[in-house]
Amino acid sequence: MFKLLNFLIIVLIPIIPKFFIKIFANRYVSGTLIRDALDTVENLNNNNLSVTLDILGEHTNKKKEAQIITNNYVKILEQIEVLKLDCNISIKPSHIGTDINHETFSDNLKIIHSKAIDTNNFVRIDMEDSTLIDTTINAYHERSKANNNIGIVLQAYLHRTENDLKALGNNCNIRLCKGIYNEDEKIAIKHPKLINSNYINLLKIAFEKYIYVGIATHDEKLIKKCLEIIEEKNISKNKFEFQILYGVPMDKMIGTLLNNNYKIRVYVPFGPDWYNYSIRRIKENPNISSYIIKNLFKR
Secondary structure (H helix, E strand, O other): OOHHHHHHHHHHHHHHHHHHHHHHHHHHOOOOOHHHHHHHHHHHHHHOOEEEEEEEEOOOHHHHHHHHHHHHHHHHHHHHHHHOOOEEEEEOHOOOOOOHHHHHHHHHHHHHHHHHOOOOOOOOOOOOOOHHHHHHHHHHHHHHHHOOOOEEEEHHHHHHHHHHHHHHHHEEEEEEEEOOOOOOOOHHHHHHHHHHHHHHHHHHHHHHOOOOEEOOOOHHHHHHHHHHHHHOOOOOOHHHEEEEEEOOOOOHHHHHHOOOOOEEEEEEEEEEOHHHHHHHHHHHHOOOOOOOHHHHHHH
């Protein structure tokens, strides 16, 4: 029955009222306000989990809107410092201006990065689709000249990623993920096993270059393989961390990692643009209907 309900929910998503989607979104999105997000950070910190905050949204096409988003990131960094939270930030280039022009993006990134320097924090530049890879990498290189408290994301399903990784300097900081965008097979690996194989290859290269790696995956088999490499190569625990999305059910794995004193960082999205993100999470969740029904009875 639940399989049929899951299928129907996915098919009917375009006409499902937003309030119904919000029932599901509450698990994956930490509210719409900065205060909501900071409360979530504090709660996760109290459970020995580090955090990175992401304001939801992308492809901003108005300069004023990009400036508001930039200012909100500045406010977040200030509040993280005041509240002494274990938290950094992740930003999407298209959210702060790449669709407007390069100058807007560059200026806004500089404002955010400068505040991170002032507050002794860290900025992660998220990787979007393949059209923004060179822009993102170039921006990273430019800002890292000012301070190395900035990092990028590399995606294991892209053929180019090994060369991008090898071109990075030693001792930098990356998040390594599989990749979620639907790219052409000419530039992207499509087979899941081959993606995992490349992920492991990239992880080994990163460790050889003394790069700090955010191991970002919910694939428990892949996590176990990463742990084997860490043990085999005797990688220090201060050279990596595991990263997961807020709300993804991984309690058992989280407990195992924490019990072995591994660092875990939770990627926490929030903001008024919660709907599109929630739709993506719904389509990826194999137990949508059971989750929604449980939450309906909690209300």
